[in-house]
Amino acid sequence: MTDTIIIGGGSGMGLALARTLLAEGMDVTIVGRSADRLATARAELERPGHGKVGTVEADMGREEDVAELFARVERVEHVVVTAADATGVYGRTADVDTATARTVVDTKLLGAWLVGKHAAGRVTGSITYTSGINAYRPNGSNTIMAAANGALASLAYGLAIELAPVRVNVISPGWVDTPIWDQLGMDKQAAFAELAERLPARRVGTPEDIAQAFFSVMRNGFITGTVLHVDGGHRIT
Numbered sequence: 001m002t003d004t005i006i007i008g009g010g011s012g013m014g015l016a017l018a019r020t021l022l023a024e025g026m027d028v029t030i031v032g033r034s035a036d037r038l039a040t041a042r043a044e045l046e047r048p049g050h051g052k053v054g055t056v057e058a059d060m061g062r063e064e065d066v067a068e069l070f071a072r073v074e075r076v077e078h079v080v081v082t083a084a085d086a087t088g089v090y091g092r093t094a095d096v097d098t099a100t101a102r103t104v105v106d107t108k109l110l111g112a113w114l115v116g117k118h119a120a121g122r123v124t125g126s127i128t129y130t131s132g133i134n135a136y137r138p139n140g141s142n143t144i145m146a147a148a149n150g151a152l153a154s155l156a157y158g159l160a161i162e163l164a165p166v167r168v169n170v171i172s173p174g175w176v177d178t179p180i181w182d183q184l185g186m187d188k189q190a191a192f193a194e195l196a197e198r199l200p201a202r203r204v205g206t207p208e209d210i211a212q213a214f215f216s217v218m219r220n221g222f223i224t225g226t227v228l229h230v231d232g233g234h235r236i237t
Contacts, residue, residue, distance in 0.1 A: 002076040003027040003051065004218075005069070007060050007115065008083030010037040012178035013130065015045075016207035017080060017214050022050040024215075029054040031069060032083070060111035061103070063118075070118040077125040078218050081112055084130070086180050089145050101144045108148035109155065116159045116168070123166055126218055129156060130210075131172040131227065133234050153227050160225035167224035169217050174231025176205035201232030 004021055008014040009030030018028045022045055030045075030053065032038050038055040045053045056072070058065035060083050070076075085107055088100040112129050119127060134142045135149035152170050160168040175195055181188045192204045213230040217223050229235060 002029055002073050004078040004080065005029045005031060005073070005076050007031040007058075007069075007079070007081045008130075009080075010034060010041045010055075012082065012180060013173065013176065013207045013210040013214075014080070014082035015041055016211035017082070018045055018053065020208070020211045020215055022047075022053060025051050027052045027054075029056060029073075031056045031058050031060075033057065033059045060115065061106040063114050066111070066114040067118050070122050073122060076119070076123050079115060079119050079123050079127045080130075080214055080218075081115055081128070082130045083107060083111065084180060086145065090141050092141065093143050096144060104144050104148050108145070109151050112152060112155055116155070116163065120163055120166075123163075126167040126169065126224075127159065127163070128168075128214055128217055129170045131170045133172065133174045133231050135172065136229075136235050156227070157225050164224070167221070169223055169225070170227045171210060171213050171217065172227050172229045172231065173210050173213075174199075174205055174229075174234040176207060176210055178207055195234075198237050199232040199234060200237070203232065205230065205232060 003026040006014045006018055006028060009018045010032035018030050021028050028051060030041055035057050042053055042055050056069055058069050060066055089104050129152045131149040131152045134146040138146040156168045156170045196203045210230055213228055217228055
């Protein structure tokens with residue numbers, strides 16, 4: 001049995017989770033679209049005394065890739081999805097290209113549904129998706145991403161009933177310092193400093209913060225059909 005598959009585990013929050021699980025002695029398979037990024041992640045993660053790490057190149061927006069991914073394993077205890085692509089999605093709805101919007105929905109929502117579809121019968125413990133603060137605090141420049149993230153909660157509720165006793169949950173991070181910010185063309189450090197002054201936590205998140213939240217949900221056998229907000233208090237500011 002494979003311990004955990006992390007789709008989007010080549011960077012950011014997924015990579016931090018892989019690091020956490022491997023240190024606990026768990027075996028991890030990280031999945032992503034970039035062979036180079038997967039190779040770099042694997043070289044970073046492999047170390048004596050930790051769990052084993054494998055890699056699979058796949059695009060979760062393509063059903064054939066998702067089906068092949070789960071056909072490779074007889075059983076997997078946990079599946080975590082952190083994959084995201086924010087390229088071109090920020091701006092007024094009138095200015096966002098429709099093809100870009102479809103790509104967001106294909107990856108973030110339909111891809112998550114495909115994971116539920118093809119992991120069924122093979123996953124034994126839990127599936128955990130990644131949403132985001134914009135689902136709950138849209139700002140007028142991220143509407144399609146907010147919609148895709150918000151829909152993950154309903155998807156998790158449905159799958160939690162359909163796949164029971166497999167548990168299905170969502171982690172919803174706030175602003176986290178990950179490489180996805182490099183796609184947005186903004187002054188990241190200035191934005192982080194401004195937000196940190198307003199957040200009750202007085203800082204933005206780290207990938208390790210989110211990794212610990214994933215790990216907690218994976219280990220707790222009584223959490224299912226739940227959205228866990230890990231946002232430093234962003235929703236209440």
